[in-house]
Amino acid sequence: DAGVIQSPRHEVTEMGQEVTLRCKPISGHNSLFWYRQTMMRGLELLIYFNNNVPIDDSGMPEDRFSAKMPNASFSTLKIQPSEPRDSAVYFCASSPRTAGNQPQHFGDGTRLSIL
Amino acid sequence: ILNVEQSPQSLHVQEGDSTNFTCSFPSSNFYALHWYRWETAKSPEALFVMTLNGDEKKKGRISATLNTKEGYSYLYIKGSQPEDSATYLCASASVRSTDKLIFGTGTRLQVFP
Numbered sequence: 001d002a003g004v005i006q007s008p009r010h011e012v013t014e015m016g017q018e019v020t021l022r023c024k025p026i027s028g029h030n031s032l033f034w035y036r037q038t039m040m041r042g043l044e045l046l047i048y049f050n051n052n053v054p055i056d057d058s059g060m061p062e063d064r065f066s067a068k069m070p071n072a073s074f075s076t077l078k079i080q081p082s083e084p085r086d087s088a089v090y091f092c093a094s095s096p097r098t099a100g101n102q103p104q105h106f107g108d109g110t111r112l113s114i115l
Numbered sequence: 116i117l118n119v120e121q122s123p124q125s126l127h128v129q130e131g132d133s134t135n136f137t138c139s140f141p142s143s144n145f146y147a148l149h150w151y152r153w154e155t156a157k158s159p160e161a162l163f164v165m166t167l168n169g170d171e172k173k174k175g176r177i178s179a180t181l182n183t184k185e186g187y188s189y190l191y192i193k194g195s196q197p198e199d200s201a202t203y204l205c206a207s208a209s210v211r212s213t214d215k216l217i218f219g220t221g222t223r224l225q226v227f228p
């Protein structure tokens with residue numbers, strides 16, 4: 001079975017540009033999570049969806065960040081305009097059901113560098 | 116404890132040694148405790164999800180215990196092997212927001228042959 005698929009794996013762009021990260025969760029999983037990993041703050045939850053509906057976006061840093069899940073098999077995280085401090089590894093994860101007692105399955109991440 | 120804390124931050128052991136590390140989490144409103152194994156250049160992989168006080172789970176040479184009353188979990192590795200080298204993350208969920216995991220910063224384990 002395919003796991004969580006993220007694209008691109010690496011992205012290097014100049015500040016001010018729009019960045020779009022993509023995620024395909026495991027088929028049949030109802031919950032999708034976007035995380036950011038930095039040296040300073042570790043793994044932080046940005047936003048999560050249950051059944052395609054955003055539930056908690058309190059971790060989204062500011063209005064430059066937005067996330068959508070138009071259907072059960074696709075989600076995007078967009079940064080516009082991007083800034084050097086957005087440089088990090090962004091992970092997408094999915095889990096079978098909408099409860100914290102289910103393991104999360106992580107994608108390979110997108111390493112983002114903003115110059 | 117307001118956050119999830121892990122200790123030690125890093126650990127170096129010889130092949131064959133047994134080792135353990137700690138995860139501390141808020142005991143009030145506890146819902147679930149997760150352990151993940153994260154190898155360099157890969158993605159975190161779920162090891163255990165525990166919910167009950169006194170719970171103990173085992174997968175091969177790795178086991179974990181849970182004390183929800185005092186807010187800690189131990190991860191044990193028996194007879195460490197070089198392939199056990201990874202960062203071990205724990206994460207806690209509370210009843211106030213059961214889907215939301217708060218991660219610790221991890222324990223980085225390096226096993227020398």
